[in-house]
Amino acid sequence: MPELPEVETIARGLARAITGKTIEAVDVTLPRVVLPSAARLKRVLPGERIAGVGRRGKFAVIELDSGRALVIHLRMTGRLIVQPPGATGPYPYTNVRLRFSDGSHLCFADARTFGRMRLVEPGEAWADGIGDEPLEPAFTAERFGAILRGRPTPIKPFLLDQRRIAGVGNIYACEALWEAQVRPTAPAGSLSAARRARLHASLVGVLRKAVDLGGSSIDDYVDAEGMEGGFQGELSIYGRDGEACARCGGTVVRTVMAGRGTWWCRRCQRR
């Protein structure tokens, strides 16, 4: 489900909604989705105050006053939903619920149960091996070129590799490649400087615009208040197999690369 723009939107909403609240209790209805253990969360979290909420790649990071953090990956269908005091029951498919002292709740809900919530101790290096943040100033076209250099992997699955660039998922990889007119199968290291620069600009641009619009809601994604995003209406290529390409009129195809659906136009994404 959520990629960088969706997780960023959720994190911003959570930061507004729960910063400063104190955790009173933790309910874990599906223990296998929490690390290191449900018992540890239930023992440690009560009394903790929320210091802030951020994002790293596709991880939402709930920072606590003690320096601990709750690091959450939503995988495909995970949701983080804030409920006001007096909510009639947990949000559907809630696996973990934080109860705050003011009567409000944070529900970690996930129908497919792939998502995970991990308690991290102060100073614990949980983000080792995660790649560049594409919306940081340091992620320049030159830096992008250095990341791609010499890589034979096709550019599309390469963009999905979280060890290289963090936060890009299937939707925005397809959209950026389409916008830059780059063929998904092109070896990453084979792109000319001009096409690299174009792809860099498209990737950063599409992510930034999606953040501005609050992400893409296709099947499941909603923000921390349960609201849908606004970018799904802006999608040019994702999910449009059989339709005419919005740029050249060619037919959009869906192929499979590294097990993922890949939407592109054979006519105008030629190299």
Place this chain on the structure above:
DNA sequence: AGGCGTACCTGAGGGC
């Protein structure tokens, strides 16, 4: 090293 298939799960939607 890195590519590939598979596994993890549930739900939605299409074909018949």
Place this chain on the structure above:
DNA sequence: TGCCCTCAGGTACGCC
């Protein structure tokens, strides 16, 4: 209606 198949925004693992 309902059964069966495929597909889904992600990643970890084992196997070449």
